[in-house]
Amino acid sequence: MKVKTVSLAVVLSLISYNANAKEFVLTDTEKNIAKGNWSISNQDLGVNGNKFTIQNTVLKGGKQDGTELLTISSDDFTIKLIPTRGLGILSVVGDGVRMGWDSPVDEVVNPKYINLESRGGIGWLDGFNEMMVRCGFEWTGHAAQADGMMYTLHGRAQNTPVSKLIVDISDKTPHTITVKGLIKENTFKKSNLETWVSLSYVPGSKEFTVHDVVTNKSDYTRDYQIIYHSNFGTPILEEGAKFVAPVKEISPFNDYAKGGLNTWQTYLGPTKGFDEMVFNVYPFADTNGQTQVMVTNKAGDKAAGIAFNINQLPVLSLWKNTDTLKQGYVTGLEPGTSFAYPVTIEREQKRVRQLEPGQSTEFTLTYSLLSNKDAVTKYAEKIKAIQGEQQTKVVNEPMAKE
Amino acid sequence: MKVKTVSLAVVLSLISYNANAKEFVLTDTEKNIAKGNWSISNQDLGVNGNKFTIQNTVLKGGKQDGTELLTISSDDFTIKLIPTRGLGILSVVGDGVRMGWDSPVDEVVNPKYINLESRGGIGWLDGFNEMMVRCGFEWTGHAAQADGMMYTLHGRAQNTPVSKLIVDISDKTPHTITVKGLIKENTFKKSNLETWVSLSYVPGSKEFTVHDVVTNKSDYTRDYQIIYHSNFGTPILEEGAKFVAPVKEISPFNDYAKGGLNTWQTYLGPTKGFDEMVFNVYPFADTNGQTQVMVTNKAGDKAAGIAFNINQLPVLSLWKNTDTLKQGYVTGLEPGTSFAYPVTIEREQKRVRQLEPGQSTEFTLTYSLLSNKDAVTKYAEKIKAIQGEQQTKVVNEPMAKE
């Protein structure tokens, strides 16, 4: 490390956390640390290889007041994370292709301005605009009044500011960057789920890995659910865009989705009045449980792929929200432990999992930005290989009525 | 402009926004600008004419923590605006006369501490103390549970921090000051109303104009409602104070108000147990739709007037809250598109308007501080002229039951 190139801020950080010279603690509620505006680059660190910058910015004004936005930039690849919103992923852009979408919610809303119980439990929609939202972990799915309480839409994790935020940069080439955050869903008597969420990125590459570890810190067995609500709009989504996946079984989420069951593999262009169609998908996987799915544009030269393991995430919600551009033209590829039904239905149908006292579980998803025909084709071939000769079972009736 | 008299802060601001040397962007969420504490004066700008100062202050402590207060001061005239609360008007004082009132809520409450759904949907009352509150725009009126949600009292606009805040000072004499704010009522799938609200003031004058433009940014037809809840207490309101307006029709809001129908033109002094009486008023207007209303003290030498257009704002709620001083002794003159009934009733009675996709609508109201007999008399004469020989229809029964 060439000390000369290190800024004062970096030196101070290193002094504070010299246990690991490349670990930067940006937030730690136990130590009352919250650095706020902060940045570091490969130059600051004196490391070779692909250039990168990591910048944490405190947003200001409107309903984004105080929200932190952490941006990882490398050669033509930018990942925006939101520590104040459960380290969700706002957007990813590379090679002129954006993974993400345009929501009418165009600020990165601080949870302090969100009431999850509003509008009958769907206040979550006041902040929803991310490429990837963790829907969980205490519960997820559509809002439901049950057990004397409101299970608000898609749970609390995304509207929880992280209690710890750590940036780790590997000493060794290729200097993998890992951003870790701790989400505490702690309520006296009710919940003590703590989740280390993380995103790892190798500078110069076009993919990144999300790795989350959920731990039940309580002494009681507790339910958990998770849906990785991963959302893609233009330029990948367009008329004729395709959902490509190794599908074992697909069924409509509700009666409305029955009408789109024959065309589940393709997308409409922006369509006024379309609202949303959701399909419940059970993917095929390889012998290790590994699978991958993709949404690709019509020409097949721009796509977003997600690889995951069906032992961790056995189901996938396919959310086709091909409404108008202004309404939010977007599709969700949503690997999960649950479908998007209310927790009451998910419980009945035995998709709500449990963690024993002290038990942890983990989820790993690799997101790929595929920005040329070759990359898309290779990704599709792997999907095809997983499907192999196996048939897709198309079920005509929804598995539940809300 | 004499550069010598310009402070460093001003110079920096001018450098940043030199497209218009007299436009100051205090907040812009898109550019991550939020200046917070800031001020400028005619001296700073080197402009002649009436003196003025514009100051933006970030309040601290209690439930006002982080709330911005923007004060425009000229010769014996002070307007306090609240950017963090939808650019509502806290109070106006001139010539020793105050337009505004004393609420038991004596802090300028940051919306982050307000839950609009509390107490059965009336959490809005936890922050209500302004001279002018925008009740709208997605909905307004009394709280109602309908459509699977709670329509909270008087909507969300007032508890929304503005996403943009701009101070514009005209280059030309008399150097009109305009403060503009952008209120976003954006919720995925539900609402995409964006409203530019503004207040314009000519230094040295005793009046100001509110001009709001509401735009439906969505691709769907959407409802909107607005009530300009304009509130006046002492010293204008007192025993024997008068409500002066060209009234086409007046009716009691509910059965309780029937008892006050005969004395709708005058006010009681602070009266324990009075609570509130509301009257629904349809004003007369001139051939252009222009009308004006006023509340004046008993002697007729202190008054507050509001001029507006009934094509924009066809109805007026007259809110007589002549309860005790500590309880909030106040009257509301409330031009609106709707009365204060819940949205469910307003829909039935066809007062809920709609905006087509991309459509805008606007509202203009001029508020006058009348601080001497002559000014009050002239204002009253104009009201009388609008009424002319036309009769006021007094309807004995409320038009709806809540």
Added chain:
Amino acid sequence: MKVKTVSLAVVLSLISYNANAKEFVLTDTEKNIAKGNWSISNQDLGVNGNKFTIQNTVLKGGKQDGTELLTISSDDFTIKLIPTRGLGILSVVGDGVRMGWDSPVDEVVNPKYINLESRGGIGWLDGFNEMMVRCGFEWTGHAAQADGMMYTLHGRAQNTPVSKLIVDISDKTPHTITVKGLIKENTFKKSNLETWVSLSYVPGSKEFTVHDVVTNKSDYTRDYQIIYHSNFGTPILEEGAKFVAPVKEISPFNDYAKGGLNTWQTYLGPTKGFDEMVFNVYPFADTNGQTQVMVTNKAGDKAAGIAFNINQLPVLSLWKNTDTLKQGYVTGLEPGTSFAYPVTIEREQKRVRQLEPGQSTEFTLTYSLLSNKDAVTKYAEKIKAIQGEQQTKVVNEPMAKE
């Protein structure tokens, strides 16, 4: 006062508030003062006697973002107060003994991140981890839907940031430190209770006094309730720990508590599945109404005592939450005007008090940390003397059903 030893910050503070050289206004919403990070010590003030430091710290990160924590430290005695949470007491530690407990909620949660209405009105549990929480004052007790609203669990005071925060250090030996805060429960038309809460501590001692004055600032008679929810875990609470009090009458809060009625005087160790048992206690008092209660460890050499007056606080809830350590192993000794039933039941049973317009009422409680056998024994003897020959009436049935 030796000026030489005074820091610049202190000098400035003294200049600002020279009416009383030893009064420091840390927060005052009326004057827009909020000092945030601040500290003072006996050295700064040049006063002799026992050393002390008073430090106010703004916490950062996670859900504690912006929360103020005020710490009073003297020789081996540390009191942590939370101005942002109604000046509740987070914990007290002295002689290696902690008054307080370990909640799964391990951050000092800013009320801006709390929705009291969540989970059916028990959002209060998202922040509950203090040694002493004021449950009140507009209402207290278990959540209840009534009167068209949700009376949320234990009221609003604890989730209200103080509007004024004053540190007062007596000029005279022993330089008593008093920290005062103003809690405003102000809602237009509904509530205007303002409470000056305070804690006084004599440096070097092992006890402190809470003195609160609740005032009904409105012109209407208003209800009030208060429970001083005082909570103790390890090391005082353990298997064989004892609740020692002069008890006139004890009854189970509900059917579940019937099972623990025979052993109300002792505690279990951490017990999985125990959840909580609550007992309703009417204490005996001396001729002045003064009484005191205590929880002591098994060996009787560590205890926490509370002295109060039954004319102010006639009832006591004994909350035995001897569940597992991680679940929150804790007991509450809770002097109050009410038991913990919902306000609806408390009203029926005539325990909800009222304040006339302008009327104030006050509550004084002295908390003692008893860190050796002698201190515990003396405290117990006084309790025994209050009980005297009087019998404890054990009532087998709960006084109400929720």
